[in-house]
Amino acid sequence: xxxxxxxxxxxxxxxxxxxxxxxxxxxxxxxxxxxxxxxxxxxxxxxxxxxxxxxxxxxxxxxxxxxxxxxxxxxxxxxxxxxxxxxxxxxxxxxxxxxxxxxxxxxxxxxxxxxxxxxxxxxxxxxxxxxxxxxxxxxxxxxxxxxxxxxxxxxxxxxxxxxxxxxxxxxxxxxxxxxxxxxxxxxxxxxxxxxxxxxxxxxxxxxxxxxxxxxxxxxxxxxxxxxxxxxxxxxxxxxxxxxxxxxxxxxxxxxxxxxxxxxxxxxxxxxxxxxxxxxxxxxxxxxxxxxxxxxxxxxxxxxxxxxxxxxxxxxxxxxxxxxxxxxxxxxxxxxxxxxxxxxxxxxxxxxxxxxxxxxxxxxxxxxxxxxxxxxxxxxxxxxxxxxxxxxxxxxxxxxx
Numbered sequence: 001x002x003x004x005x006x007x008x009x010x011x012x013x014x015x016x017x018x019x020x021x022x023x024x025x026x027x028x029x030x031x032x033x034x035x036x037x038x039x040x041x042x043x044x045x046x047x048x049x050x051x052x053x054x055x056x057x058x059x060x061x062x063x064x065x066x067x068x069x070x071x072x073x074x075x076x077x078x079x080x081x082x083x084x085x086x087x088x089x090x091x092x093x094x095x096x097x098x099x100x101x102x103x104x105x106x107x108x109x110x111x112x113x114x115x116x117x118x119x120x121x122x123x124x125x126x127x128x129x130x131x132x133x134x135x136x137x138x139x140x141x142x143x144x145x146x147x148x149x150x151x152x153x154x155x156x157x158x159x160x161x162x163x164x165x166x167x168x169x170x171x172x173x174x175x176x177x178x179x180x181x182x183x184x185x186x187x188x189x190x191x192x193x194x195x196x197x198x199x200x201x202x203x204x205x206x207x208x209x210x211x212x213x214x215x216x217x218x219x220x221x222x223x224x225x226x227x228x229x230x231x232x233x234x235x236x237x238x239x240x241x242x243x244x245x246x247x248x249x250x251x252x253x254x255x256x257x258x259x260x261x262x263x264x265x266x267x268x269x270x271x272x273x274x275x276x277x278x279x280x281x282x283x284x285x286x287x288x289x290x291x292x293x294x295x296x297x298x299x300x301x302x303x304x305x306x307x308x309x310x311x312x313x314x315x316x317x318x319x320x321x322x323x324x325x326x327x328x329x330x331x332x333x334x335x336x337x338x339x340x341x342x343x344x345x346x347x348x349x350x351x352x353x354x355x356x357x358x359x360x361x362x363x364x365x366x367x368x369x370x371x372x373x374x375x376x377x378x379x380x381x382x383x384x385x386x387x388x389x390x391x392x393x394x395x396x397x398x399x400x
Contacts, residue, residue, distance in 0.1 A: 232375040
C-alpha cells in the first residue's frame with residue numbers, strides 16, 4: 001500500500017549529516033538547516049502525473065512530497081492552487097512578451113506564508129508539539145498564529161516594533177501571545193531562541209526547523225504543473241529570508257530526479273530592497289555567504305532580513321541557474337505597486353511590487369530577453385498594506 005508520504009530522513013544542507021525524521025529536530029549540530037529527503041525513485045514508480053492532477057486543487061494534492069505521515073494530523077484551511085496571471089500591459093511597458101505573476105494573495109492569511117504554516121504546523125502536531133514560537137516581520141507570524149489556532153496549540157510571536165500594525169492585529173485575533181521588541185527580526189529571533197531553550201517550545205524560525213521549507217516547495221510543484229510539467233525561462237522572487245527560493249529549487253530538482261520535468265531549470269533572479277540587500281552585495285562580490293546588513297530599512301517589511309540563515313543555498317541557486325540579484329529602492333517599489341494595480345487591477349504587496357520593479361531593471365540591463373517567459377512571485381495581498389498608500393503621497397480622492 002502506497003504511503004501517504006515518502007519522507008526518509010533529514011540531511012544537513014552544509015555538512016551532509018543525517019538525522020532521524022521521526023522525532024522533533026531543529027538544525028544540524030553545525031548550525032545549518034536540515035532538509036527533508038524522500039524516496040524519489042519509489043515515488044516516481046508508484047505515482048503518475050494524471051493521478052496528481054485529478055486530485056483536490058490544493059497544495060495537499062502533492063502530499064507524497066510532503067513530510068506529514070498521517071493525514072489525520074493535517075491542519076489545513078484549504079490552501080488552493082494559486083493562479084498564474086498574465087500582465088500584458090506591464091509586459092508591453094517593460095518590453096516583454098511573456099510576463100506573468102503567480103498571485104499568492106488569496107491564500108489563507110492573505111500571503112504565501114500559509115504554505116509553510118500549513119505544512120509546518122501539521123508536522124509539528126504530528127510530532128507532539130504543543131507550543132510554537134516564531135520571530136517575524138509580520139506575515140509569517142500572522143500565518144503561524146492562524147494555523148496554530150486551527151490546530152488548537154499555542155503560539156508565541158515576537159516582532160520588531162517597526163513591523164506593520166495589521167499582522168500584529170491578526171496575531172492577537174488568532175489568540176497568539178504577541179511580543180514587540182526594538183531592533184530587527186534578528187533581535188526577535190534571538191529572543192525566540194532563548195525562550196525556546198527555557199520553556200521547551202518549538203522554534204519555527206525560517207530554516208530553524210525542517211518543514212516550513214517543504215510548504216514553500218509546493219510553489220515548484222504547482223508551477224511545474226501549471227506550465228504543463230515544464231518551467232518558465234526566468235523566475236523572479238522578492239527575497240528576505242529566502243526560504244521560497246530554496247524551496248522552489250528543491251522542488252524542481254526533486255521533479256527532475258523523478259523524470260517529471262527536463263534538465264532545464266528557470267534562471268532564478270532575486271530582488272532585494274536597496275535598504276537591506278545583503279544577498280545582492282554578496283552575489284556581486286562573488287561571496288558564498290553574506291554579511292549581516294547594518295541598519296536595514298525598507299517599506300517592504302518581508303525583505304527586511306539582515307542575514308538569511310540559508311544565504312549560502314540562495315547564492316548557490318542563483319549562480320547554478322545563471323540567474324541574477326538586484327536591488328530596488330522604496331521609491332521604485334511604490335511606483336511599481338501603483339502601476340500594477342492601475343494597469344492590471346492586481347493589488348500586489350510591496351514585496352511583489354519590488355519583484356516587478358526588479359524585472360523592469362533587469363530587462364533594461366539586458367539580463368532578461370524580450371521573448372522569454374518570465375514568472376514573478378507576488379507573495380501577498382496589497383490590501384494588507386493599504387496604510388502605505390496614503391503614506392506614499394498618493395491622493396486618496398479629488399475634491400469636486
